[in-house]
Amino acid sequence: MEKVNVGQYNTLKVSRKVDFGFYLEDGGDGILLPTRFAPKGLRIGDEITVFVYHDSDNRLIATTQKANACVGExxxxxxxxxxxxxxxxxxxxxxxxxxxxxxxxxxxxxxxxxxxxxxxxxxxxxxxxxxxxxQLLSNDELTVKELDQVDLLVYRQSELGFVVIINNLHTGIIHTNEIFTELKIGDKLKGFIKTILPGNKIDVVLGKPGFQKVEDESEKILRLLQENNGYLPYHDKSDPEAIYAFFGMSKKTFKMTTGNLYKQRKIEFTQTGFKLIAE
The missing domain is CATH 2.40.50.140 (Nucleic acid-binding proteins)
Structure with missing residues (x-):
């Protein structure tokens, strides 16, 4: 029997049913899943994913409620x-x-x-x-490398932009000139490692790296073109905030993506924007 991790989600097998719920196997007397949190049709022998923690009487208890965070987060x-x-x-x-x-x-x-x-x-x-x-965060021994996709948590504002927590372990910076949306302390975001500088200082960017990101954004731009009669009035001189407000991407990503679509002969540029090329 695998160890039950307190403060985490565990997949456990139902061992017996009682009037007030179900007991789940833990290698001992079992962990109670109260009736109110048990899905309909749950039977002995079924496996179920539950969050395990101590109740007010210091007994381990299981729930199908979603915790706001797990141990280590x-x-x-x-x-x-x-x-x-x-x-x-x-x-x-x-x-x-x-x-x-x-x-x-x-x-x-x-x-x-x-x-x-x-x-x-x-x-x-x-x-x-x-x-x-x-004191629980450290960049002394990094577990990430450049272009790794990572989970980010906005920690605090700094003179350079925002300090973010990377994978609950390290700290990095999103620079002001690469922020195109409102950020608030506590926001959880996806991003990637842009650069690791001397001293293990980390610059991060929101979104996905490289051409994987361009491919994702290409689909979005083509969809928006189709929804707007094949034409959009945006170009390389458009205001970055206007581009972000409409496309949800930075001006740099917009230019990379439209340039890629132009090379693929899927769009053509005009004096006031760009349009779909009919197939």
């Missing part, structure tokens, strides 16, 4: 209660997520939203969260 969550011992955040589950007072930066308030990282408390074995995430 960083996410923005709202405080729903504050005590002298710590704060409780909305975790998306029946039980709120505890942030000890010692793990807060400046004190939390009800209704405030905070970036936290989830961890397993070594004393209790329960999932908890910390707001002190800077």
């Amino acid at each position: 960083i996410a923005k969550m709202k405080a729903v209660a504050v005590t002298r011992q710590g704060a409780f955040l909305d975790w998306g589950l029946m039980k709120d997520l505890f942030v000890p007072a010692s793990k807060q930066l400046g004190g939390m308030r009800v209704g405030g939203e905070y970036l936290v990282k989830l961890y397993i408390d070594q004393m209790t074995g329960r999932v908890a969260a910390t707001e002190k995430i800077e």
Whole structure:
């Protein structure tokens, strides 16, 4: 029997049914999946993916509710209660997520939203969260390379643009001149590693790298042309904000993509825009 990972999603087999739910195999007495969270038609022997955590009585419990974050992840969550011992955040589950007072930066308030990282408390074995995430991030030993696609979390604004957290492990910069949409602290985005500089400083860009991105955007531009009678009034002198507002891409990507379509003889440029070439 594989180890059950607390604070994570686990695929477990139903071992027995009781009046108040189902017990799932864990190599011991089993983990309860309450009736309210069990899908209709669930039977003994079925496998089901559930999130496992401790309830208020310190018993492991399973749920099909979607947690706002798993152990090891960083996410923005709202405080729903504050005590002298710590704060409780909305975790998306029946039980709120505890942030000890010692793990807060400046004190939390009800209704405030905070970036936290989830961890397993070594004393209790329960999932908890910390707001002190800077010390948990490091670029000393990188797990990424240039052009890798990565998960990004907007961390804070800087003089250069926005500092982002990469794959919950490293930090990087999205430079202001490569931001074509509004970013907010806590936003989760997809991007790729543009450059790794001396000292393991990382520049990242939103979207996908290279021609894979161009191919994706080509389909979008062709679709937009078809939806607008085969003509669009945008060109290499158009305002970058106007291009982003209509196409959802940077001016650089727009020029790369339309240039690629022109080489493929799918579009032609005019003095005021570009149009589809009839097949």
